[in-house]
Amino acid sequence: MVLTVFDKVGAAVLKGTDTFGDFAVLAGRTFAAIFKRPFDIKNLLNQFQSVGVNSIPVVVLTSLAVSMVFAVQLAFGFKQFQAEGLASQVEGLAIMRELAPVITGLMLSGRIGSAMAAELGTMQVTEQIDALECLATDPVHYLFVPRLLASMLVVPLLTVVSVYVGFWGGYLILVGVEGQSAYVYGNEFYKLLAFRDLRIAIYKAFVFGMIIALVGCWKGYRTQGGAEGVGNAPTSSVVTSSLWILISDFFLTKLLLV
Amino acid sequence: MALIDVVNLSKAFGPKVVLSNVNLQVQEGESLVVLGGSGTGKTVLLRNIMGLLTPDSGHVAVEGKIIAQLSREELFNVRQSIGMCFQMAALFDSMTVFENVAFGLRRHMKATEAEIGARVEECLTMVGMKGTDKLKPAELSGGMKRRVGFARAIALKPKILLFDEPTTGLDPVMTDVIGRVILDLKEELGVTTITITHDLKSAFEIADRIALLFRGECIACEKPSEFKVNPHPVIQQFLRGDADGPFLQDPPPPKRKIQEAHS
Numbered sequence: 088m089v090l091t092v093f094d095k096v097g098a099a100v101l102k103g104t105d106t107f108g109d110f111a112v113l114a115g116r117t118f119a120a121i122f123k124r125p126f127d128i129k130n131l132l133n134q135f136q137s138v139g140v141n142s143i144p145v146v147v148l149t150s151l152a153v154s155m156v157f158a159v160q161l162a163f164g165f166k167q168f169q170a171e172g173l174a175s176q177v178e179g180l181a182i183m184r185e186l187a188p189v190i191t192g193l194m195l196s197g198r199i200g201s202a203m204a205a206e207l208g209t210m211q212v213t214e215q216i217d218a219l220e221c222l223a224t225d226p227v228h229y230l231f232v233p234r235l236l237a238s239m240l241v242v243p244l245l246t247v248v249s250v251y252v253g254f255w256g257g258y259l260i261l262v263g264v265e266g267q268s269a270y271v272y273g274n275e276f277y278k279l280l281a282f283r284d285l286r287i288a289i290y291k292a293f294v295f296g297m298i299i300a301l302v303g304c305w306k307g308y309r310t311q312g313g314a315e316g317v318g319n320a321p322t323s324s325v326v327t328s329s330l331w332i333l334i335s336d337f338f339l340t341k342l343l344l345v
Numbered sequence: 346m347a348l349i350d351v352v353n354l355s356k357a358f359g360p361k362v363v364l365s366n367v368n369l370q371v372q373e374g375e376s377l378v379v380l381g382g383s384g385t386g387k388t389v390l391l392r393n394i395m396g397l398l399t400p401d402s403g404h405v406a407v408e409g410k411i412i413a414q415l416s417r418e419e420l421f422n423v424r425q426s427i428g429m430c431f432q433m434a435a436l437f438d439s440m441t442v443f444e445n446v447a448f449g450l451r452r453h454m455k456a457t458e459a460e461i462g463a464r465v466e467e468c469l470t471m472v473g474m475k476g477t478d479k480l481k482p483a484e485l486s487g488g489m490k491r492r493v494g495f496a497r498a499i500a501l502k503p504k505i506l507l508f509d510e511p512t513t514g515l516d517p518v519m520t521d522v523i524g525r526v527i528l529d530l531k532e533e534l535g536v537t538t539i540t541i542t543h544d545l546k547s548a549f550e551i552a553d554r555i556a557l558l559f560r561g562e563c564i565a566c567e568k569p570s571e572f573k574v575n576p577h578p579v580i581q582q583f584l585r586g587d588a589d590g591p592f593l594q595d596p597p598p599p600k601r602k603i604q605e606a607h608s
Contacts, residue, residue: 125452210437213433213435213438214431214432214433214435215435215436215437215438217392217397217431217435218429218431218435218436218437218497220395220396220397220424221395221397221424221427221428221429222424222448222449222452222497222501223421223422223424223425223449223452223453224421224448224449224452225417225421
């Protein structure tokens with residue numbers, strides 16, 4: 088009985104170590120391949136299009152919704168203490184430091200991370216990745232690198248878009264509904280913020296972009312088992328990358344706020 | 346020295362032994378056809394030659410280079426001299442036919458777009474697919490996809506062509522078309538080929554030698570005329586296409602016995 092439990096724990100630890108090792112090796116190979124020739128500019132631009140431009144509506148809508156809901160909650164909460172003026176300050180702080188990078192990261196892990204896993208998973212089960220190998224092309228260089236570069240650049244840019252949209256989401260509620268002065272809101276929103284906060288948000292988004300691309304590509308590349316495997320890859324990618332985004336958010340916040 | 350040398354190659358997936366001590370030599374310009382039932386390790390053999398799988402023991406050498414011992418860069422250099430045609434073509438479905446055939450040229454040759462265009466047209470003409478360059482793989486039939494796959498494989502002018510069941514799932518007429526295309530490619534390009542097929546008609550047309558894999562072992566590798574008269578019961582059963590005999594480990598009962606049991 089005790090041995091069986093030890094067996095199971097040992098097997099789980101070995102499997103976990105094996106999985107993490109596999110991810111680490113592929114991630115290392117991806118970073119090493121960034122500077123290898125040939126540079127496929129067309130492929131990279133296609134990724135910017137699908138990762139970045141096509142994600143703008145999703146990021147705008149979710150940022151607007153979250154910032155508006157947050158403003159409603161803040162207005163209600165601060166009204167209890169007759170401190171409505173603080174709502175815009177806290178709105179600015181929350182959007183810049185947490186909501187914009189995390190919401191953007193989570194939305195993009197659902198939109199682009201899952202798409203990467205599904206695309207590479209389909210390529211894997213239909214032997215297209217083997218075909219790349221046979222055409223003397225490293226799949227990590229051809230498939231992973233453009234997705235990683237696009238994701239690392241685009242997620243920070245979309246986070247900046249999210250901050251901007253978040254400002255107007257708060258404006259709609261606090262100025263439009265709660266009747267605060269637009270001039271005061273404009274000033275108060277940035278009152279507690281420093282340039283460092285924007286820098287922190289961009290650093291976080293950069294790391295989230297890395298997580299989304301690497302996990303999405305890794306899950307797709309390791310797809311097995313035909314249609315069922317292709318179906319599982321995006322789900323697994325979204326769950327894993329969302330989890331890592333939230334966990335890394337905690338550590339990045341602790342680290343960057345010191 | 347043989348161009349492709351398979352020495353004591355063994356490969357297992359978990360407890361299932363797929364290849365066991367397989368030895369094969371393919372000389373330059375020769376055309377080898379590998380026959381065998383489903384799951385006897387034919388595709389695994391090709392994947393070991395391409396370096397897509399690593400042998401458990403033994404090795405595959407191409408032009409004297411042991412594939413499993415090469416670095417990634419060296420392996421890619423060897424792969425540029427081998428064209429692989431996949432069972433289901435494995436065309437890049439996000440690309441057009443032109444982009445598929447041009448893929449290797451764009452990656453590995455310093456050629457202008459005009460030169461690439463000319464080479465793509467030449468390859469598509471060779472496989473009878475001229476004029477399809479703007480189509481996507483989804484718009485092609487099974488036989489057309491295979492032929493585009495052939496065109497992609499020959500684009501870099503390889504010394505070796507590997508065909509993995511190129512006629513599986515095609516109608517008899519298209520099977521004959523594919524057989525002819527392989528024969529034409531072999532004669533026009535003078536390449537060394539290894540073809541895995543179940544189609545005996547095209548096998549005897551294409552082959553300089555025929556090998557038969559049975560339960561992971563190569564039980565024969567000889568000229569088609571010798572193969573035809575080889576008395577080995579497995580070979581004769583395979584040639585007859587008969588369910589009764591030693592070929593299947595668990596053969597279905599004869600039809601008449603089922604009828605007798607029900608009457």
